[in-house]
Amino acid sequence: MAIQKSDSHILSVLVNNRFGVLARVAGLFSGRNFNIDSLSVAETDDPEVSHMTIVTHGEAQIIEQIEKQLNRLIDVIKVRDLTAEHHVERELALVKVDCDTSERAEILQIVDIFRAKTVDVTPTNLTIEVTGDEGKIRALLDMLHPYGIKQIVKTGKIAIIRGEIRTRNG
Amino acid sequence: MRGAKILVESLKRAEVKYIFGVQGGAAMPIFDDLYDAEGLKLIPMRHEQGAAHAADGYARATGKVGVTLATSGPGATNLVTGIATAHMDSIPMVAITGQVPTYLMGNDAFQECDILGITRPICKHSYLIKSSDEVADVVAEAFHVAATGKPGPVVIDFAKDAQIQESAFYYPESVNIRSYNPTVVGHPGQIKKAMDLINRAEKPMIYAGGGVTLANAHEELRHFTSKTGIPITVTLMGLGAFPETDPLAMRMPGMHGSCCANYAFSDADLVIAIGARFDDRVTGNLERFSQKSKKIHIDIDPSSIGKNVTVDIPIVGDAKNILRDMNKLAQPAQIEPWMQQIREWQKKYPFEYRQNGDRVMPQYVIEQVYDLFPDAVVTADVGQHQMWAAQYFKYTEHRQWLNSGGLGTMGFSLPATIGAQLGRPDKTLVNINGDGSFIMNIQELVPAVTMKLPLKIFIINNMYLGMVRQWQEMFFQKRYSAVDYHDNPDFAKLAEGFGATGIRVERPEEVRPALEQAQKIEDGPVVIDFIVDEEENVFPMVPSGAGLDEVIRGLA
Ligand SMILES: Cc1ncc(C[n+]2csc(CCOP(=O)(O)OP(=O)(O)O)c2C)c(N)n1
Ligand SMILES: [Mg+2]
Numbered sequence: 001m002a003i004q005k006s007d008s009h010i011l012s013v014l015v016n017n018r019f020g021v022l023a024r025v026a027g028l029f030s031g032r033n034f035n036i037d038s039l040s041v042a043e044t045d046d047p048e049v050s051h052m053t054i055v056t057h058g059e060a061q062i063i064e065q066i067e068k069q070l071n072r073l074i075d076v077i078k079v080r081d082l083t084a085e086h087h088v089e090r091e092l093a094l095v096k097v098d099c100d101t102s103e104r105a106e107i108l109q110i111v112d113i114f115r116a117k118t119v120d121v122t123p124t125n126l127t128i129e130v131t132g133d134e135g136k137i138r139a140l141l142d143m144l145h146p147y148g149i150k151q152i153v154k155t156g157k158i159a160i161i162r163g164e165i166r167t168r169n170g
Numbered sequence: 171m172r173g174a175k176i177l178v179e180s181l182k183r184a185e186v187k188y189i190f191g192v193q194g195g196a197a198m199p200i201f202d203d204l205y206d207a208e209g210l211k212l213i214p215m216r217h218e219q220g221a222a223h224a225a226d227g228y229a230r231a232t233g234k235v236g237v238t239l240a241t242s243g244p245g246a247t248n249l250v251t252g253i254a255t256a257h258m259d260s261i262p263m264v265a266i267t268g269q270v271p272t273y274l275m276g277n278d279a280f281q282e283c284d285i286l287g288i289t290r291p292i293c294k295h296s297y298l299i300k301s302s303d304e305v306a307d308v309v310a311e312a313f314h315v316a317a318t319g320k321p322g323p324v325v326i327d328f329a330k331d332a333q334i335q336e337s338a339f340y341y342p343e344s345v346n347i348r349s350y351n352p353t354v355v356g357h358p359g360q361i362k363k364a365m366d367l368i369n370r371a372e373k374p375m376i377y378a379g380g381g382v383t384l385a386n387a388h389e390e391l392r393h394f395t396s397k398t399g400i401p402i403t404v405t406l407m408g409l410g411a412f413p414e415t416d417p418l419a420m421r422m423p424g425m426h427g428s429c430c431a432n433y434a435f436s437d438a439d440l441v442i443a444i445g446a447r448f449d450d451r452v453t454g455n456l457e458r459f460s461q462k463s464k465k466i467h468i469d470i471d472p473s474s475i476g477k478n479v480t481v482d483i484p485i486v487g488d489a490k491n492i493l494r495d496m497n498k499l500a501q502p503a504q505i506e507p508w509m510q511q512i513r514e515w516q517k518k519y520p521f522e523y524r525q526n527g528d529r530v531m532p533q534y535v536i537e538q539v540y541d542l543f544p545d546a547v548v549t550a551d552v553g554q555h556q557m558w559a560a561q562y563f564k565y566t567e568h569r570q571w572l573n574s575g576g577l578g579t580m581g582f583s584l585p586a587t588i589g590a591q592l593g594r595p596d597k598t599l600v601n602i603n604g605d606g607s608f609i610m611n612i613q614e615l616v617p618a619v620t621m622k623l624p625l626k627i628f629i630i631n632n633m634y635l636g637m638v639r640q641w642q643e644m645f646f647q648k649r650y651s652a653v654d655y656h657d658n659p660d661f662a663k664l665a666e667g668f669g670a671t672g673i674r675v676e677r678p679e680e681v682r683p684a685l686e687q688a689q690k691i692e693d694g695p696v697v698i699d700f701i702v703d704e705e706e707n708v709f710p711m712v713p714s715g716a717g718l719d720e721v722i723r724g725l726a
Contacts, residue, residue: 019298065476077349
């Protein structure tokens with residue numbers, strides 16, 4: 001699992017919910033040799049606007065260029081670097097673990113401690129859903145490792161500013 | 171009204187006068203509706219690349235949006251170089267391509283190609299029209315985006331079924347794109363800070379680029395220099411933004427720029443960049459670039475600022491507005507010792523060349539062209555001849571010099587000259603071309619002849635891809651790989667074959683009479699094939715990777 005880089009930045013990007021926008025944003029990163037560590041997109045409460053959370057890394061000057069280049073795209077409404085701001089970040093992971101009946105209780109206890117959820121059980125495995133920041137998810141995975149992790153599916157990171165009253169979509 | 175007709179009507183509303191195109195299946199309804207359109211003239215070109223460059227040349231010469239039209243698939247891909255050329259130089263252009271019908275899209279249909287995918291990184295924005303009721307809004311938005319902020323090409327891909335679908339026609343009165351609001355007025359606090367710095371500087375210089383031309387800020391720039399008396403260097407893209415004949419003009423900077431401008435960068439304590447982007451061809455080795463100076467950077471594009479060099483005072487906005495505000499605070503600079511130094515460099519290091527026997531020297535041809543056509547709009551292609559045309563012709567007028575600076579597209583200039591001539595019928599159009607470049611879009615002589623355009627096409631024929639040969643001579647032990655063009659056709663005869671006037675010049679004393687003859691031809695293009703000294707090099711030269719102060723003034 002990728003370890004958060006020290007020069008990691010979380011960008012919150014509002015875009016027009018239009019044909020080709022994702023391709024424009026992704027193309028900008030690849031075309032200009034910027035990194036994307038993760039990207040997640042979804043419609044906002046306004047169906048004409050989508051929100052992207054992009055995790056990237058690089059020196060301050062590169063991040064500044066990324067923000068400026070994103071702003072150049074006609075369909076980008078607003079870019080905000082959340083890294084230095086007070087924010088909450090979350091990702092979600094679904095983890096399938098080897099688990100026979102003898103280990104089940106033990107694993108369920110771990111799930112409990114991490115306030116994760118069991119979403120599927122079979123005689124030989126257990127599927128766990130966990131939400132949290134990167135550190136928490138990593139800690140859970142470390143705990144589950146000895147039992148044998150079969151598969152992990154993860155979302156990209158999403159983030160939001162704490163407190164602060166924001167306008168809709170803003 | 172059908173979609174194609176709505177497009178044509180919308181183009182008229184956008185005040186389009188010319189549309190440069192090549193026919194084809196997926197665009198036939200549009201061409202059909204252009205056939206008898208009034209007030210909007212279709213100019214059939216012989217290749218889509220030529221059509222795109224012609225639209226680009228029209229835009230550069232007039233400041234208006236150029237328009238090009240091609241069919242889907244190969245028609246659209248042929249536009250690509252033209253779109254990229256316009257993009258690199260921020261030229262306002264709208265490129266319209268036909269697309270296969272929506273019900274076939276994605277099926278690898280005949281002549282289908284994802285032109286929006288291909289052009290995404292080389293245009294400012296793009297649109298897909300899938301229904302005729304989107305047409306007018308898309309056209310209005312496309313013209314707005316192409317022409318405002320930092321201008322650039324916009325691609326409109328228009329599905330064929332939408333071209334024949336009926337809708338009512340309403341052209342929007344105004345365009346408002348919530349996510350697109352370029353900053354045009356400079357921040358007053360930044361302007362004040364900049365002026366304080368300028369007034370305190372002992373060795374200031376202005377470094378003006380193509381942005382001054384794009385913003386039509388030439389008069390404000392002249393006003394600023396005459397008020398302050400600060401010396402100025404204008405980049406290849408900006409030539410014409412300031413008269414090169416003015417005593418303050420240090421001439422072009424960079425790789426083949428003047429020693430004066432390059433030494434000034436190295437010595438200056440303040441660089442005022444206006445609509446210029448610290449391109450690597452200007453700065454040379456960034457680590458050695460203008461180390462002693464503070465930098466003020468005025469640009470409409472925030473992403474240009476701080477990209478290559480660290481800037482002390484950024485000012486985002488339109489150069490015309492910002493210069494107007496700066497002029498209110500400008501005062502004469504007290505920089506006499508610095509000016510003495512500048513004058514010494516100007517005097518000591520003019521652009522100069524040595525006559526080689528009885529050969530026609532390329533620089534001599536340009537000098538004679540300047541002497542006879544000082545007011546002409548000059549287009550240049552790409553290579554040594556382009557540099558000589560920049561060095562030995564002194565541009566004095568706004569939009570007098572058109573060239574592909576950013577992408578350096580060989581084959582640009584002939585079609586661009588056609589577009590420029592249509593845009594500026596009042597002007598003489600001189601095209602300085604290379605033997606390699608000319609043949610890259612030679613087919614566009616056909617529309618030039620058909621329209622009887624009095625273009626003055628001057629080929630600096632050194633029988634080589636000269637610029638590359640120069641690099642091979644200097645950095646590849648004269649291993650002349652793939653640059654020998656001694657198998658060139660006879661361009662004068664070729665021109666005659668096209669129906670133009672063709673003249674061949676082999677001796678220095680023939681140069682002026684041939685140019686005088688060309689001056690008199692008004693009913694069509696004239697091509698003069700100047701057979702010049704083959705291995706002449708462009709100097710001064712800052713080798714790539716070297717600092718500006720390491721300029722090679724000439725071969726000993
Ligand atoms: C389309 C394209 N292909 C290749 C190049 C690389 N290139 C730059 S200058 C040059 C030589 C141009 O030759 P010519 O037109 O004869 O001009 P000269 O340098 O001899 O004056 C070449 C091949 C280019 N700029 N554009
Ligand atoms: Mg040549």
